[in-house]
Amino acid sequence: MSNIDSISQDDGIGDCTICADDNVKLKKLLCCGFLICEACAGKHFASNSKCPSCLKKAVVLVDGNQPRSSKMEYQVDSSPLPGYSSFGTIVIDYFFPDGIQEAEHPNPGKPYTGTMRRAYLPNNPEGRDVLDLLEKAFNKRLLFTIGTSHTTGQTDCVVWNDVHHKTSRTGGPTSYGYPDSDYLRRVKDELAAKGIK
Incomplete structure (x- = not known):
């Protein structure tokens, strides 16, 4: 075992x-x-x-506490990301409508604010591997949770759950964008820590 x-x-x-x-x-x-x-x-x-x-x-945990009412979609476009000039881009969209918190959330029975988030991966073999891992983690309800936003301070809203995403095409690590040559390895480590391999 x-x-x-x-x-x-x-x-x-x-x-x-x-x-x-x-x-x-x-x-x-x-x-x-x-x-x-x-x-x-x-x-x-x-x-x-x-x-x-x-x-x-x-x-x-078999399932996390990501809100159940959610959707993950992705598409590929031909424009490259900085550092991956030979490849197109995988564009991932996550959708969460507003809802009511369940027993595993911080304030059961209280409303929470939904969100839409977009993230980017290079459309190369390693990027496609990361996409598969993110999809597994999403289906196990591990990528998001309900909490307080670090950027806005809003409470009772859908927030990231310790798996970092690139939410900008450019700007490097400080802007959550590319280039960032170590990002794909780091995100695989974060997913592995949640049991997603």
Whole structure:
């Protein structure tokens, strides 16, 4: 068995070790048998990849807490990105309508503000590999969460969840753009930390 295990989906009814609620639907951490309810699992694993009990083994949550009502689309255009002059560009669009927070979010039952985000990858073999990984992470609800925007200070809105994207074609790393020769490796490392390989 690898040193990164998944959480089995529905492990029954019992007491959550974190919040002590009883009769809640539990998920069991396979690395050490630690029991945690879905709400606490969503909150804990939104910002931490270690088991809250043994702290030694990385645990991958089957699903994150990204809002369920969302869509990811991409297209390819022929214009190159700085540093990738021989390749076109993959343009990724993420769509999140406004909604109501669920149990795993910071303020369950309260409205949240949706968003639309655009990101860019080079249309080369490594860029297409990263696109596949991003799609896997999106489908596991790991790329976004609900929180406070670092740029605007707005609360209860859809925000990035620690997987960096290039949201500008140009400007280099300080402007979230290209050229950035190390970006594709870094983003694969960030995705691997969330169990996406």
